[in-house]
Amino acid sequence: MAAERAALFAGFRALGRYSSHVPHVLRYHGRHREFYVATAVGRSVHTYNVKKLGIVAVSNALLQDITCLAADRMLIFASYGDVFHAIARNKEVVHTYEGHKARIHLLQPFGDHVISVDVANVLIVWDIQSEEEYLQVVFDKATFAVSAILHPSTYLNKILLGSEQGGLQLWNIRSNKLLYSFPGWGLGVTTLAQAPAVDVIAVGLVSGHIIIHNIKFDETLMKFQQDWGPITAISFRTDGHPVMAAGSPVGHIALWDLEEKKLLSQMRNAHSTAVAGMSFVPGEPLLITNGADNAIRVWIFDGPGGTGRVLRSRMGHSAPPTKIRYHGQNGEQILSAGQDGTLQSFSTVHERFNKSLGRGSINKKKSKKKGLQNDTMALPPITAFASEIAHQNDWDGIVACHQGYITCTTWNYQKTSMGAHKLRPEEFSKNKPIDIYATAVDITTCGNFAVIGMSTGQVDVYNMQSGIHRGRYGRERAHEGSIRGVAVDGLNQLTITAGSDGLIKFWKFKAKDLVHSTDLPSSPSGILLHRDSGILGIAFDDFSISVLDIETWKIVRKFSGHQGRINDMTFSPDGRWLITSSMDCTIKTWDLPSGCLIDCFLLDSAAVSLTMSPTGDFLASAHVDDLGIYLWSNRSLYSLVSLRPLPADYEPSVITLPGTCPLQDVDVAEDEDKCDEMVEYESPEQLGEQLVTLSLLPESRWKNLLSLDIIKKKNKPREPPKVPKSAPFFIPTVPGLIPRYAAPEQENDTQSKVVNIGVLAQKSDFYVHLEEALSTNEYTAPLNLLKDLGPSNIEIELRSLAPEGGGSLEVMLSFLRMIGMMLNKKYNFELAQAYLALFLKLHLKIISSEPSLLEEISSLSTQLEETWIHLRSLFNQSLCVLTYMKSALL
Structure with missing residues (x-):
């Protein structure tokens, strides 16, 4: 499927x-x-x-x-x-x-x-x-393999080609003629650049040589040499300074003085990878560079010595991210640790809010002196980190552990730099063993304490403000094996640790005493705590997932379905969903209340880390060998999404990673139509045998049936409306000597004569269907007719069932049987109550005098009482559960 x-x-x-x-x-x-x-x-x-x-x-x-x-x-x-x-x-x-x-x-x-x-x-x-x-x-690849191309200034219809063999050729494109061949310098040409002077070209070679050549006279003007490998890019300043910049594969930039014909200065480590492109802005002292290290930089040359400084830059990770987490509660910043050793913050709102917290280092001052390439003080990449915003204005709010390194570092988000403290056990303060390292870390909600787990099974607590060691769980160590995860609850009462020995242990946070220990079926690979709801997600080495309630210490959900190692987990803000990523390249969403898989999608590369926005609008993912962080919008917030469990044979298709441009808004109505077509779900007429089903009709159709006489009385006008009498064209006068107006004649009030047609009245469709139902016992048709009528028409139909209204006792009995059918099937429960109440109000005298009707009414009464007693017990049970939950929250 x-x-x-x-x-x-x-x-x-x-x-x-x-x-x-x-x-x-x-x-x-x-x-x-x-x-x-x-x-x-x-x-x-x-x-x-x-x-x-x-x-x-x-x-x-x-x-x-x-x-x-x-x-x-x-x-x-x-x-x-x-x-x-x-x-x-x-x-x-x-x-x-x-x-x-x-x-x-x-x-x-x-x-x-x-x-x-x-x-x-x-x-x-x-x-x-x-x-x-x-x-x-x-071209013949053996003699002239084209490696560079340039259109020389003022050379009409002509292009200059460079080759891997070292030769140059000048072609006229319009006439398709080779105008001139330059013998070259016996070394492959990597780049060609136009100098500010006409006819002068800069040629970069694979040997690191730069040749300034006049192509009009085929004459070399000057030569330069760099020791950093092939020339990757060349550019000339045009703001009055005769300077040429050349890039190298190791990220260094050399600045050459063309008048003095010497090296002016060096810009080392301009990029951590090869300098891919280089352009001086015409007429300005600005140089733009970019490289494969995922960075664009604008350099300004306004200082002494001719060297440049970074004026503006846009940079991300130069190596793939390994761990990402949302920072804060507004869902606008994502902290990301990469294999390049840096910790960065990316804004989901605008790039100008991005921050780089820098690279971890044992000694920052020495690292700056040595530079990126020769920095022996640099720390390994961050493997796990935790952050809190509670006191980030006062002290460091981020703690991180590094790959294969015993010391954990703190970071300051506000200062965008590495923090003041380096956290490691006191016994290792002098010597740092290679085989012992930090594996897991967590920070308390208040931001005061950091809990760090080690590969030896030790779990230590440190104060974030002072960096002082505040205790250890267990006498010597908390677990017999390596710590796979640590977590602290939202009230700083419990600390939860998971070890490779297959145990989950619960400790008192302050007293450091063991409260409970739970055996796991397999060795855990990681844990994640949702502090608001107190549920703990546990990923195992056998690719299964369990969910544990930290109050009862019991596993409440078990999930299986991944075919590879589980890389990361994240909870939705309300704790209803657990989202997991695995090396099988899938991202799966598990619904905790129902215990079912509700979503799964397949990607080209496995997601190594996941994090869900605190506002629930985005899921962020980082992938294998990918420099980007990808945002996935939660479609359940803005369109109709079916959250039905996926079938066992569900096979997801490959989804393409989103691009750097936000996707266009789709028509929500059209999307809903597609969703409806995809998921054809019809609700059953009855959900359970013990429940009742309502009709979904508006209340105005049935709620006021017993009060129709009161409503009519209130709506009755106090006096009948009078038609205004129009004045005659000629006002009549009384004949006589003195003219007088004639008084208007009083019209005789006409009284309406109501004719009681009695038995002459025509039978309604409802009446006819009730008569037929006496023999067929099918009451669906009369019920549907009654549901389509308004309150006044319903009263008229029920009045006409009595003998004085043109009806009969058999039809009245048929109506009571229709009510019994509704109560038996438990459909249209509120309609049955309303129709029966109106029927009793209208015909109570006739019913009390007829034995057949009395017998039917008594059976209906018993049936109604049994149904209501059962419903009342269900209501009381639900109210008890709600009261208990409210008291637990308070």
Whole structure:
């Protein structure tokens, strides 16, 4: 049974993605008079303004990850595989160019044309508007493998090509002629850049050499050499300073003085990976760089020595995140620890609120002196952390443990830096054993204490304000094996520890005494406590999950279904859902009240960490070998979602990770229609044999049946309405000497004569169906007719059942049997009560004098009493449960 889409969560957008290995492009907008920088992020193009480095636009997602980027005055060109597209207005794909047989690795806009080169050494010139090939040139890969392309300034219709063999060729594209071949320098060309001077080109080589060459006279003007490997990017300042910048694969940038022909300065560790793109802003002392370390930086050259400093930057993790958690209660910040050793905070509202808390270090001062590459003081990546906001303005509010490291660190969110304390057991204060390390950590709700579990089974408590050791659980250690998880309840009364020895232990938080110990069926791999409801999620090494109530110390739910190691768990804010991720690449949502799996979706890569927003609107996930954090919107908040248990043979289909652009709002009504089509669920007529079912008719149809005479009396006008008499055209006068007006004649009141037609009245449909039901015993048709009538018509129909109204005793008996049928089936319970009450009110004298009717009424009375006694016991039971729950909460 395959699923078309995830029912409960829908992909929203990705956080923390800013750059890739693809070089950026710099554009100038004439009307805005502003520079923009575009970077490739996954399958989309991000456009930032240089002024504030704020994101301006995110393009629509392409089919695959972008591998090459270029831009002209109007369009951005992005390629993947053997296809490339033209993107207009930084968003929409307006042209598609197909024709290459191999992967495209070079793009060069050229007036009304664009040039593309693939790895098979085929160069194609395209007409931008018509999407047709203008020219195709095939080069011999053995003698001239194209590795760089450039359009020299003022060279009409000409392009310069660099090769892996080291030679250069100047071509006229219009005439398809090779104008000149440069012998080169015997080393592969990696990049070509136009110098501010006409005819002068900078050539970067794989050896680290930079050749400043005049292509008009084929003359080398100067040479430079870097010792950091091949040249990855070159750019020239154009604000009056003769400076050239060159990038390297190790992330260093060298600045060369072109007048003095010497090295001006070095910008070491500008990026932690290779410098992919580099552009000086024309006429300004600003340099823009990007790299595969997921960072864009704007450097300003305003200090002495000619070196630059970071003016603005946008950066995420340079290595995949390992643990993510929401910070605070507003659901707007996500703390993320990555394999790059940094702890960062990403805002779900806007990128300008992002923070980087830095990298863990034994000694910050020494680390800054040594730099990123040679930093022996850097701590290993964070494997687990906990945060609280209660006292984060007063002292550190985050505590973290590091991979294979005994010392736990504190972090300050407000200061965006590493904290003041390093927490480790006193016996290891001098020597630090390699085989002992911290495995689990938690922080109390008040933010005063941190509880840290060790691989030896020790569990220690530290004060967050002073860093002082405040006790240990157990005499020497809490468990015989490694600690797999620690948790403190919301009132600082209980500390819960889980060990690899297969035990869950409950300790008094302050006294450190053991309260209870629970044996587990398997060794736990991790625990998670929902403090508000007091439920503990336990993940096991056998891929199963259990839920334990910390008040009764009993396991209340067991779930199985994952086929791989469970990486992380998170609870919904109300504690109804437990969401788990596993190495089987699925994310599953378990409903705790019903104990069922209600949602499951499959991804291309496994989620290593999950966290649910405190407001319940988003689920965030981090994945294997992925730099981004992905947000999934909770569809149950804004559309109709079926939370029925999934069948045992449910097979989820693969869901694509969301892009960096928020998905367009879908039509909720249309979405609901799809949901209705997908889940065809019909409620049964009766939920249980012991219950009763109401009719769902509005109260106005049945509630006031006994008060109709009072309502009519209140609505009766005090006096009949009088028609105003119109004045005659000529006012009549009395004949005589003195003219007098004639008095108006009084009209005789006409009294209506009501004719009692009695037996001449025509039988109604309701009456006819009741007569038929005496023989067929089918009362569905008369009941449906009665349900469609209003209160006044119902009274008329019931009055007409008596003999003086044209009815008969047999029809009255048939009506009582219809009420009995309703009570037997327990349908339309309130209608049966109302109809019977009105019937008794109208015909009580006739019923008391007829034995057949009295016998039927007595059986109905017994039936009504039994049903009501049972319902009253159910009501009392529910009220007792509610009273108990209220008293427990208070």
